[in-house]
Amino acid sequence: MVVNYSKWDALELSDDSDIEVHPNVDKRSFIRAKQNQIHQQRFERRHQIETLKYERIINDGLLQRIDKLLASLREHAQQATAPSQNSDEFMMHALMDCAGDGADDVPPKPPQGVHTQTEQPRYSVMMASLVDQVKKDVGDTPSDWFQSYLKGVEGHKSKVESLQSELKQKLADLEKEEGKKITSDSIHTGFSVSSVSKEKEKPKVAEKPRPETVEVLNPGSLKRDSLKRLDSAGQSSGAEADVEDEIKDPSKVLEDDDDEENIKPSELGKAFAKIKMGDYKKCLQFISENHEVVKERETDGLLVEGFNAQMDGKSDYAKNCVHQALLLQYCRSLGRDGVGLFFKRITTPGHQAQKVFLDDVNDTYNRIRTRSAELAKEKAANPNAKETEQIQLHAVDPNTSIHINIPSPSPTEEVEIKARETFETFPPGLQRALESGELDKVNEVLGKMSVEEAEEVVEKLGEGGMLSVEEGVIDGTTEEGREKLKELEEKARAERLAEEAVGQTAGLNEVEVADVDD
Numbered sequence: 001m002v003v004n005y006s007k008w009d010a011l012e013l014s015d016d017s018d019i020e021v022h023p024n025v026d027k028r029s030f031i032r033a034k035q036n037q038i039h040q041q042r043f044e045r046r047h048q049i050e051t052l053k054y055e056r057i058i059n060d061g062l063l064q065r066i067d068k069l070l071a072s073l074r075e076h077a078q079q080a081t082a083p084s085q086n087s088d089e090f091m092m093h094a095l096m097d098c099a100g101d102g103a104d105d106v107p108p109k110p111p112q113g114v115h116t117q118t119e120q121p122r123y124s125v126m127m128a129s130l131v132d133q134v135k136k137d138v139g140d141t142p143s144d145w146f147q148s149y150l151k152g153v154e155g156h157k158s159k160v161e162s163l164q165s166e167l168k169q170k171l172a173d174l175e176k177e178e179g180k181k182i183t184s185d186s187i188h189t190g191f192s193v194s195s196v197s198k199e200k201e202k203p204k205v206a207e208k209p210r211p212e213t214v215e216v217l218n219p220g221s222l223k224r225d226s227l228k229r230l231d232s233a234g235q236s237s238g239a240e241a242d243v244e245d246e247i248k249d250p251s252k253v254l255e256d257d258d259d260e261e262n263i264k265p266s267e268l269g270k271a272f273a274k275i276k277m278g279d280y281k282k283c284l285q286f287i288s289e290n291h292e293v294v295k296e297r298e299t300d301g302l303l304v305e306g307f308n309a310q311m312d313g314k315s316d317y318a319k320n321c322v323h324q325a326l327l328l329q330y331c332r333s334l335g336r337d338g339v340g341l342f343f344k345r346i347t348t349p350g351h352q353a354q355k356v357f358l359d360d361v362n363d364t365y366n367r368i369r370t371r372s373a374e375l376a377k378e379k380a381a382n383p384n385a386k387e388t389e390q391i392q393l394h395a396v397d398p399n400t401s402i403h404i405n406i407p408s409p410s411p412t413e414e415v416e417i418k419a420r421e422t423f424e425t426f427p428p429g430l431q432r433a434l435e436s437g438e439l440d441k442v443n444e445v446l447g448k449m450s451v452e453e454a455e456e457v458v459e460k461l462g463e464g465g466m467l468s469v470e471e472g473v474i475d476g477t478t479e480e481g482r483e484k485l486k487e488l489e490e491k492a493r494a495e496r497l498a499e500e501a502v503g504q505t506a507g508l509n510e511v512e513v514a515d516v517d518d
Contacts, residue, residue: 011182052171066157068098087145265301277323299325310372322365391454392443419464
């Protein structure tokens with residue numbers, strides 16, 4: 001393909017290094033003078049162009065009024081031949097006919113710097129001056145004054161038209177000279193196109209109304225109603241817990257409406273996960289058509305989908321989900337134009353972003369693969385193991401024990417009345433376990449409850465004073481009691497020796513400090 005460089009011939013460069021001057025002439029001064037000369041010539045040429053354009057506009061307005069004057073003279077030709085007709089009055093009426101509106105009588109304002117020394121006269125003044133000139137040329141006693149005036153006005157029209165032709169030719173020459181060189185003033189925007197990709201309108205789904213909630217320290221307490229958690233059969237697990245029942249694994253859990261608890265990929269995210277890893281063109285097209293896929297929830301959902309797929313043995317699909325999830329995360333973290341910036345970098349051959357991104361994908365997938373393998377191994381070792389979280393009561397200090405205090409059925413004091421009311425709100429099975437006074441039976445009932453219910457029960461037991469921690473009494477007459485006493489004495493002796501050793505060390509430090517001071 002042949003490239004045409006002729007368009008650059010008109011480029012006026014400021015590099016004058018090829019200029020050769022006389023040795024006695026300073027080259028820099030000569031170049032500077034040459035540049036000033038070029039700039040001055042360019043300024044004068046543009047000033048002449050503006051002046052000629054303005055003069056042509058004024059002459060066009062004058063020609064229109066001369067044509068109206070000629071039309072008025074020809075229209076009233078018969079009146080001019082009347083013996084009683086005065087030439088001055090006739091010409092005055094003709095000028096009034098071609099005057100027009102007062103707003104059109106004022107010429108347009110000249111551009112800045114054009115005809116600044118003289119004020120441009122009105123068109124009516126120009127026409128009056130033209131008629132006076134014709135009258136002067138005709139004389140006082142012409143043989144046929146009408147024809148003489150008519151020829152005089154036509155002669156002035158020809159002069160103005162001739163002047164317009166000269167101005168037009170001169171203007172064309174100046175514009176041609178101005179267009180020979182490309183300067184900074186010639187730079188302009190050829191075309192500018194911008195497009196905005198709008199999301200397709202999708203049918204709005206009615207949002208599920210959420211009840212008003214109050215922010216508390218224990219949000220789980222708002223989701224239960226005084227130990228009444230209904231399962232699918234409409235029964236309360238806490239109310240049915242009893243010491244005679246067998247411990248059952250709760251199969252029903254409290255439904256949580258919070259979306260953060262159940263992170264799953266949407267249908268849109270699953271469709272994006274099916275795009276093959278490395279097909280960035282298709283990924284960019286998908287994101288451009290579905291901007292909502294870049295949300296953080298879709299990233300988390302795809303990571304969960306990849307983990308579940310790895311647990312099911314679908315390693316290829318799992319790695320593809322991890323790749324797509326991190327792709328969305330990078331696009332979101334790069335800022336407002338993150339999508340375009342990510343795909344520009346990732347598709348550039350040899351760019352460092354490719355290595356960073358793929359290393360992150362491999363590391364994340366390896367962690368998921370390792371964790372899923374560990375879980376699968378644990379599941380294979382204990383296939384029947386069921387993890388159930390429970391709340392149990394035990395004394396932290398082995399020298400103390402937890403005692404159960406049941407409020408009196410007929411309380412007299414206000415504190416006892418409140419404790420009895422709290423006791424009667426407990427399920428029957430829990431009441432029987434508390435009345436037995438055995439901590440194991442109480443723990444058995446608590447193990448059948450959910451963690452939230454058991455926490456609430458323990459809290460109410462503490463508030464009602466039904467649980468108390470007491471020090472145990474050691475019987476020194478039995479063998480077990482004597483061993484316990486001996487163990488406690490040895491422990492106390494060890495603690496005393498440790499305290500003495502600490503005191504001696506502190507004393508030695510004080511003596512050393514005193515020696516240094518002396």
